[in-house]
Amino acid sequence: MAVLDQGPPHYKKMLPPIVQENYGQWKYHEIPSPGVLKHVAESGATLYSVRVGTPRLVSIDFIRDVCVIADEYCDGFLRWTTRNNIEFLVSDEAKLNPLLEKLEAEGLSVGGTGRSISNIVHTQGWVHCHTPATDASGVVKAVMDDLYEYFNTMKLPAKLKMGLACCLNMCGAAHCSDIAIVGVHRTPPRINHDVIRKGTEIPSLVASCPTGAIRPDPKNKSVIVNEDKCMYCGNCYTMSPGMEIYDPKNDGIAILIGGKTSNARSAPSFSRMVIPFLPNTAPRWPETTEAIRKIIELWIANARKGERVGEWVERIGWEKFFSLAELPFSDMLIDDYIFSRETFRTSASFKY
Ligand code: SF4
Ligand code: SF4
Numbered sequence: 001m002a003v004l005d006q007g008p009p010h011y012k013k014m015l016p017p018i019v020q021e022n023y024g025q026w027k028y029h030e031i032p033s034p035g036v037l038k039h040v041a042e043s044g045a046t047l048y049s050v051r052v053g054t055p056r057l058v059s060i061d062f063i064r065d066v067c068v069i070a071d072e073y074c075d076g077f078l079r080w081t082t083r084n085n086i087e088f089l090v091s092d093e094a095k096l097n098p099l100l101e102k103l104e105a106e107g108l109s110v111g112g113t114g115r116s117i118s119n120i121v122h123t124q125g126w127v128h129c130h131t132p133a134t135d136a137s138g139v140v141k142a143v144m145d146d147l148y149e150y151f152n153t154m155k156l157p158a159k160l161k162m163g164l165a166c167c168l169n170m171c172g173a174a175h176c177s178d179i180a181i182v183g184v185h186r187t188p189p190r191i192n193h194d195v196i197r198k199g200t201e202i203p204s205l206v207a208s209c210p211t212g213a214i215r216p217d218p219k220n221k222s223v224i225v226n227e228d229k230c231m232y233c234g235n236c237y238t239m240s241p242g243m244e245i246y247d248p249k250n251d252g253i254a255i256l257i258g259g260k261t262s263n264a265r266s267a268p269s270f271s272r273m274v275i276p277f278l279p280n281t282a283p284r285w286p287e288t289t290e291a292i293r294k295i296i297e298l299w300i301a302n303a304r305k306g307e308r309v310g311e312w313v314e315r316i317g318w319e320k321f322f323s324l325a326e327l328p329f330s331d332m333l334i335d336d337y338i339f340s341r342e343t344f345r346t347s348a349s350f351k352y
Contacts, residue, residue: 016077018047018091034154035110036096048090050099052108053119053144053151056084057127057137069106073099083119083161085112111152115159119151120144120181122164123172131234132166133183133251139285140164143181146289147296157303157312160296161260168233176259178309179292180271185232186250188213193222195242208239253278253288257295258310269310272318273333274325298324 012020022041029039037049054062070078070088077089088103090096103110112118120143123129125136143162150156163174166183174180196202197220205223206214213229214236222242236243255278259271274295278287295309302324303312313321322329 016047016075016089016091018045019089021045031114031154034116034152035113036100037113046091046093048093048096050088050090050096050103050110051081051112051118052086052088052103052110053112054084054086055137055141056119056122065106069099069102073102081119083112083121085119109148109152113154115154115156116152117144117147117150117156117160117162120162120164121172121174121177123166125166129166131169131237131245133185133234134166134181134253134280135282136164136166136172138283139181139253139288142284142286143289143292146293150296155300156296157300158306158308160309162292168231169235174256175270176261176268177271178257178260179295180256180259181288181292182254182256184252184254184277185234185245185247186252186277187245187247188225188227188230188232189234189236189243189245191223191225192242192244193220196222196240200240200242205236205239205243208235210235248280252280253285255288255291255295258313260308260310262308265306265308266311266314271310274322274327276330276333295325 012023015023018041022043022045025042027040027042029037032038035051037051039047039049041047066078066086067076070076073095074088074090075092077091079087079089081087088099090099100110120140122136122140123132125132125134125138127135127137144151150160160178162179162181163172163177164181164183165172165174168182168184170182174182196205202216202221202223206216208214210233211229211231213226213231214223215226217224225236232245234245237245254273255275256271256273259269261268275291278285278291281287298321299309299312302316303309304315307315316324
């Protein structure tokens with residue numbers, strides 16, 4: 001039968017034999033050491049995943065090297081996670097320690113499990129997308145270098161999931177992270193009427209604006225932006241290069257905290273903004289790394305064991321968090337402006 005180009009092959013074909021044989025029959029998992037997960041099936045079969053952090057943008061040579069390691073220790077089975085970690089899948093326990101020694105010898109970092117920070121899930125940044133207000137991999141590299149001690153140990157109060165989205169479109173799912181780094185534009189698009197006239201579908205451009213800030217300007221065969229309605233999202237720039245959104249002085253980073261997707265211990269929650277703007281100080285983003293470290297150290301010092309960042313803040317109250325973090329509060333920072341006039345909280349259940 002001819003194999004047609006009809007999408008990727010079914011994932012089950014790619015699973016290691018031990019996973020296929022025990023599919024849906026896994027009993028429990030534990031973490032014998034940072035970065036190593038031990039999965040045990042009902043049948044008694046045991047599989048280890050060894051997690052290694054990567055910077056996400058990697059060379060072909062690096063991928064080849066990693067595959068050679070997987071061939072030698074894992075029968076060729078490994079997976080890339082959504083957080084840009086590599087997981088080596090070891091079904092022969094005798095190969096676990098030799099694999100760990102090999103990874104150490106190759107300078108690859110094992111970690112990111114349990115009460116640690118996993119790698120930061122992130123977006124395209126300056127390398128690949130057209131609307132970023134900050135870089136992705138560059139910021140993540142700087143932040144993870146600073147937080148490395150929390151990647152290969154498990155000394156945090158709970159797991160720490162961070163995300164970075166380089167614009168408000170948030171294709172990095174940063175809105176439900178313990179700590180989210182979000183690129184923000186702060187000025188409306190500058191209209192290049194010549195570019196719009198020469199090659200833009202004006203109805204699509206008008207329709208691209210989520211706040212209805214763009215209207216046609218038939219006299220000039222262009223558009224007009226109502227700047228009061230603009231939220232600087234950059235969506236219109238995806239429709240036309242004539243809507244220039246970049247602004248080196250005003251583009252930067254906002255920090256949001258307290259989100260999670262898990263429903264363990266407490267319901268899932270969205271992250272909330274606590275720092276509206278930090279400058280784009282490439283290549284090492286010192287203001288951002290310092291602000292994030294400060295929040296993490298406060299969480300370590302004050303949270304109970306097992307408490308995620310948002311659970312800790314909810315327990316002590318957002319009022320207390322802003323005071324402890326010495327962060328200025330404004331009513332633009334949270335999502336319920338009625339309560340925010342008098343309090344930092346977004347619900348009527350106050351906890352003073
Ligand atoms: Fe592009 Fe925005 Fe996604 Fe970044 S978050 S990759 S700028 S769409
Ligand atoms: Fe509309 Fe966003 Fe463009 Fe502003 S930046 S005009 S809100 S699409």
